[in-house]
Amino acid sequence: MTQDFRGALIGCGFFAQHHARAWLELEGVELVAVCDRNKARATAFAQTFGVLSVYDAAETMLEHETLDFVDIATQASTHSELVALAARCGVNVICQKPLAPTLEEARAIVESAQGVTLMVHENFxxxxxxxxxxxxxxxxxxxxxxxxxxxxxxxxxxxxxxxxxxxxxxxxxxxxxxxxxxxxxxxxxxxxxxxxxxxxxxxxxxxxxxxxxxxxxxxxxxxxxxxxxxxxxxxxxxxxxxxxxxxxxxxxxxxxxxxxxxxxxxxxxxxxxxxxxxxxxxLTAIPESVLNVQRHWLECLQRGRMPDTSGADNLKxxxxxxxxxxxxxxxxxxxxxxx
Ligand SMILES: NC(=O)c1ccc[n+]([C@@H]2O[C@H](COP(=O)([O-])OP(=O)(O)OC[C@H]3O[C@@H](n4cnc5c(N)ncnc54)[C@H](O)[C@@H]3O)[C@@H](O)[C@H]2O)c1
Known part of the structure; x- marks a missing residue:
């Protein structure tokens, strides 16, 4: 029997609700933890979506949880630090667009994630x-x-x-x-x-x-x-x-x-x-597209293949x-x- 992938969401703001709904809808994955530097927001979010573990720092979450991937739904300026942190812990990363506020930073992010699978959450x-x-x-x-x-x-x-x-x-x-x-x-x-x-x-x-x-x-x-x-x-x-x-x-x-x-x-x-x-x-077409891109991510993890919108692809x-x-x-x- 294959085990569910264990994922954690970083960032519980405006768009993260669509990610969480999709994780709950999909088979073969469990949203085991959420994290937001605004702890009250993370706690309310966890209650809404029935997630057991809540953190206000990604470092602490990665120390305490055994994860197959993190799903980063924070704004672009925070991505480089968070992707590098997950990659250092050997945890795969799905990261919201835009990957970074500059091309140089985006290239550095892709470089920092060489040892793990990195996909940009490109839903359109x-x-x-x-x-x-x-x-x-x-x-x-x-x-x-x-x-x-x-x-x-x-x-x-x-x-x-x-x-x-x-x-x-x-x-x-x-x-x-x-x-x-x-x-x-x-x-x-x-x-x-x-x-x-x-x-x-x-x-x-x-x-x-x-x-x-x-x-x-x-x-x-x-x-x-x-x-x-x-x-x-x-x-x-x-x-x-x-x-x-x-x-x-x-x-x-x-x-x-x-x-x-x-x-x-x-x-x-x-x-x-x-x-x-x-x-x-x-938002008509958006939640379904979020579901589809996250399903694609799970299939890629399952089959060990590169996602269509991998970090390297997204640089283009x-x-x-x-x-x-x-x-x-x-x-x-x-x-x-x-x-
Ligand atoms: N694909 C789409 O259709 C779509 C639509 C809207 C937003 N987005 C993208 O989603 C991302 C998030 O946008 P949003 O509108 O939800 O932003 P938001 O500001 O509403 O939410 C971001 C959350 O991340 C938290 N956060 C920031 N830094 C953190 C850190 N280091 N550790 C933990 N938590 C941290 C903030 O406290 C906040 O709650 C952006 O990159 C945006 O472009 C995509």
Whole structure:
């Protein structure tokens, strides 16, 4: 009989509830401990999710618990210390995006985790509509164009106030998801050009970014990001995608339909996410994608294989992200691999 993997969650803030719900839902894993430097928050969280052990310091938790992995759901500035600590204890790590606030720090994190398995908790590619789109895109031939868009005026600062004060905002917070999707659908990038803007005067970072990618395959892609777009339909946190190949196009629409147009005609596939019980507000596709990415993590641990969004893989997503910042700052095309 195989034993359950023993996991512990570090960080019991806004997003961690989705991680915890997914761990409880999945088979073959037990959430044995939680940790938050705010002990009261950790205690309340443990009570909500029926977790027995509570800590206010990760060092103490790693000393006292026998763990197969830690799940880090803290903000990016804390990741390097926490990943290195877990790796020193020989404990595998799943870590929230963005992996780090700079590319240099992200590279150092991946280096520090050489002896364990490190996966970045990159959930957008695990949304049901994205999996379905990837499947149907195979019938379009080699893709020559992609558009990946996230445009909203949702008050994201209410649940995540730090996003209003971070000097770098939308490319680092949402851009990482969309660049990961660009890689998922279209492969790697050769050069990019990015423009950013800060429309909301009450925040520190950029809330609008438009990025043109020139892929190594020869395809072009546009990645569009905005938290300043008041539109007829508020779609937060939906991402709309259009892919085109020589044999046709596939468009993921706002009502979660995938419209495939080929010489044979037009076909619609329903890609509505399964909304898990207890899903708050507009988050529709998100909890299911969290469940999917965490299931993938367990399968990788079980089979001893590298996760799709391993630390090393995620460095390519971060090269796009920080390359986009450099392009916006310098007003020039940036060649990837030279950062
Ligand atoms: N994938 C998604 O869709 C998605 C959505 C929201 C947030 N996130 C990511 O999740 C991460 C957390 O975001 P959040 O909004 O939940 O943040 P948060 O600030 O609400 O929660 C972070 C928690 O971590 C705790 N913490 C910080 N440092 C710690 C340490 N060293 N040891 C123990 N606890 C510590 C804090 O006390 C806090 O309770 C961020 O990286 C964010 O980008 C991802």
């Amino acid at each position: 590619r695990w949304q049901r509509p994205m999996r379905e789109l990837k499947r149907v895109a195979a019938e379009l031939g080699p893709l020559f164009y992609g558009r990946i868009g996230f445009r909203s005026a949702y008050d994201v600062y209410a649940d995540q106030p730090y996003l209003a004060t971070d000097p770098r905002f939308i490319l680092l917070d949402v851009g990482v998801h969309l660049f990961d999707l660009a890689r998922f659908f279209l492969g790697e990038t050769e050069t990019l050009l990015c423009h950013t803007a800060r429309v909301n005067p009450n925040i520190a970072g950029e809330d609008v970014a438009t990025v043109l990618l020139n892929m190594t395959s020869g395809a072009h892609a546009v990645v569009e990001l905005s938290y300043a777009s008041r539109l007829e339909q508020e779609l937060f946190p939906q991402t709309l995608v259009q892919l085109e190949g020589p044999l046709g196009s596939a468009v993921l629409t706002a009502d979660y339909q995938i419209v495939v147009t080929t010489a044979q005609g037009v076909r619609r596939t329903d890609a509505t996410p399964h909304v898990l019980p207890g899903t708050p507000g507009p 997503t971060l090269e796009l992200t920080f390359g986009a910042y450099r392009s916006a700052e310098e007003g020039e095309v940036v060649r990837l691999g030279k950062l």
